[in-house]
Amino acid sequence: MLFRAVTMKDETMKADSKGIKRLPRVTLSGRIAEEIREAVLSGAFPLGSQLNEMELAEKFGVSRGPVREAMQRLIQEGLLHSEPHRGVFVPELTDTDLSDVYYVREAIEGAAVQRIMARQDRKDIHLALMKIAKQMEKTVAQGSWMQVADIDLAFHRELVESAGSFRLSRMYATVQAETKLCMHMLMGGYRSSKALVEEHELLANLIAGDDVAATLRELSRHFGDPIRILRKANAVRQGSEAA
Amino acid sequence: MLFRAVTMKDETMKADSKGIKRLPRVTLSGRIAEEIREAVLSGAFPLGSQLNEMELAEKFGVSRGPVREAMQRLIQEGLLHSEPHRGVFVPELTDTDLSDVYYVREAIEGAAVQRIMARQDRKDIHLALMKIAKQMEKTVAQGSWMQVADIDLAFHRELVESAGSFRLSRMYATVQAETKLCMHMLMGGYRSSKALVEEHELLANLIAGDDVAATLRELSRHFGDPIRILRKANAVRQGSEAA
DNA sequence: GATTTTATGATTGTTGACAATCATACAACT
DNA sequence: AGTTGTATGATTGTCAACAATCATAAAATC
Known part of the structure; x- marks a missing residue:
């Protein structure tokens, strides 16, 4: 079944120092x-x-x-x-939507990159991003494209959250949700490969470096052209439907 | 009275080419x-x-x-x-919120500026922004700071909407609403002056020009440091309460 | 007097019923 | 056959009542 019956049992209750749990505060x-x-x-x-x-x-x-x-x-x-x-x-996403989602992603992630790279110490974010990239590497070898995509999204989410802006993260959560919807469109076009892992590693290394402009350029390149990817995916899908 | 009773009369009905109006679609x-x-x-x-x-x-x-x-x-x-x-x-906004709102504003407007300035023809946006600046000039001379602030917000909204991204505009609408809440905090610190008008004119002219980096720098300068402004406003307010 | 317990009133959260609207099927008309 | 009108069923929108929770006041206890 798609959905479970909803109860008020809150599985995330935390105990305070006296072992007293907070009561659920969710409707x-x-x-x-x-x-x-x-x-x-x-x-x-x-x-x-x-x-x-x-x-x-x-x-x-x-x-x-x-x-x-x-x-x-x-x-x-x-x-x-x-x-x-x-x-x-559920919205039907058009080419325009797809472009828009990626444009906005880039705007948000760009802002995050700039803030992060204005900091002296970037060891923590570098470590976190490399760890996710390593996970991606493992999953490329033995998982589904959907699982790789999820790790990909986690990488980018980590990046944005590292900027430490509540509102940027909130906006990005929405955009990531829409990205995920877009991915159902892009299915055949999602590049689940070793090259993808390397791209993420490169981003992590650039963020640990000092060249902001180069990092932003690589980020832009990383997103590529979603419309062309979609068209390629559609072509592949139409090719196999005709056969 | 603060609120009017809500009826279903839709005052924004538009007529199609045969004079037939669309029926209201609002709950x-x-x-x-x-x-x-x-x-x-x-x-x-x-x-x-x-x-x-x-x-x-x-x-x-x-x-x-x-x-x-x-x-x-x-x-x-x-x-x-x-x-x-x-x-x-209604949320109580802290210093942290204030900073965050302005950070996110700058991220969004910066993205809009970059997209706009990638275009060849910027006459329309320049004209629109200068028109709003002219309005601001008039209002500085004879209106309240709140009215000037509204025009200020309109300038920035025009800028973001000119980027032509549905999602960027949607995010910005929220951030502008929060900006407006912040303005109630900044009351005494809002600089309603001729210099403010000139800053907006300068921004409009830079956007019409070719130096993206200089434009982004001026945008950042334009936002200033909201925390310092808030502290100044509080100092002024405390000064007059002690007297 | 200070603290704890209980009662009460106010407000939020949910429910089930009624009202309103829409989509579709069927009948009637041209 | 094509178009218009009507009926019906499904779904959404709103309402009022009940249930649950919280904040505060009052009473009881120490």
């Missing part, structure tokens, strides 16, 4: 928003498909109210798209 | 979200204050459901802050 709508978010990002709902609030409520074992509230959150975030009186949909 | 919750948003941004709710959903529902003449949905939107946007079971609050 049903918050939990549901997370569940739906993960389902959308995992590709469980095809692009363009409608989310039926009655079905979701039944599946979660709750009333429609919290489901509606959860969806309002995701709509505002940009992950879902509402058409009043007609329903809530 | 109560959407309208309410806008009303609350404007109220918060106008300073009607002090920073840190609680929004009471029962009172709001009564004032709008609707049930609590749409009010809750509206608030979920604004919470997700970052304009309001929810504490489960305790209520929804």
Whole structure:
């Protein structure tokens, strides 16, 4: 089953120094928003498909109210798209969207790079990024492209979070979610290869170095041209459908 | 009265080529979200204050459901802050928040500047920005600092929207809302002067020019150090309270 | 008087029902 | 056959009531 029934058991309770646990401070709508978010990002709902609030409520074992509230959150975030009186949909992403997502990613990551590289000590971020790159290397050898993509995203998320800006990270979370949706479009075009690992290692090393301009140029190169990648992916897919 | 009762009359209906108007496609919750948003941004709710959903529902003449949905939107946007079971609050912005808002503004506007300046023809954006600067000049002479601040924000919004990225503009709308909240903190520190107008004119001219690096430097200079401005404002305010 | 316990009122969170809107199927008309 | 009108069912939007939680005041205890 796609969804688990939502209960209020909070598995992340932390104990304070006296062994007393904090009580859960999450609403049903918050939990549901997370569940739906993960389902959308995992590709469980095809692009363009409608989310039926009655079905979701039944599946979660709750009333429609919290489901509606959860969806309002995701709509505002940009992950879902509402058409009043007609329903809530997973957006269909166009070429324009794809370009836009990558443009904005680059803007955010560029800002992060500049802030990080203005610091004297970059050992920690270098270490963290190289560690993720090593993980990617292992997964390229024996995992699926989706797993590699997830590590790729983790690398970039680490980079942005290292900038230490709450708002930059929040914006990036949304953009990464949209990136993940885009990846379902790019499926055949995602380059899961040793060269990809090397690109990430190069980025990590440049960030540890002193040439900001070169780092930003490499970041831009790293993103490539998503539209061309998509076209290539479509060509490959059409080629195999015709055969 | 702070709020008007919300009806479904859509004042922005557009006529198609046959004079046939589109029907309204906005829900109560959407309208309410806008009303609350404007109220918060106008300073009607002090920073840190609680929004009471029962009172709001009564004032709008609707049930609590749409009010809750509206608030979920604004919470997700970052304009309001929810504490489960305790209520929804206008955030209290700290020095850290102030710095963060301005950092992120600069990141977004910097990206917009770079994209705009990669274009050959910049006459339109130059014209639009100079027009807003001229408006600011008039308002400096005879308006309130709040009005000047609004024009200032319009200048920057024009700049970002000229980049033509849906997502950049969406992110910037949120950041501008937070900027507006910050401005209530900066009240006495907002420099409503002829020099401010000149700074904007300079930015417009640099954008029309060819030196990207110089433009980005001026943009950074233009934002100044918000913390120092806040401290100065607080000092001025404390000075007049002691007298 | 200080601290703990209990009661109360206010507010938030959720539910289920009713109202409104839309999409589709079917019937009637040209 | 094509178009228009009507009915029906599905889904979304809103409402009012109940449940749950919190903050505060009052009472009890030390």
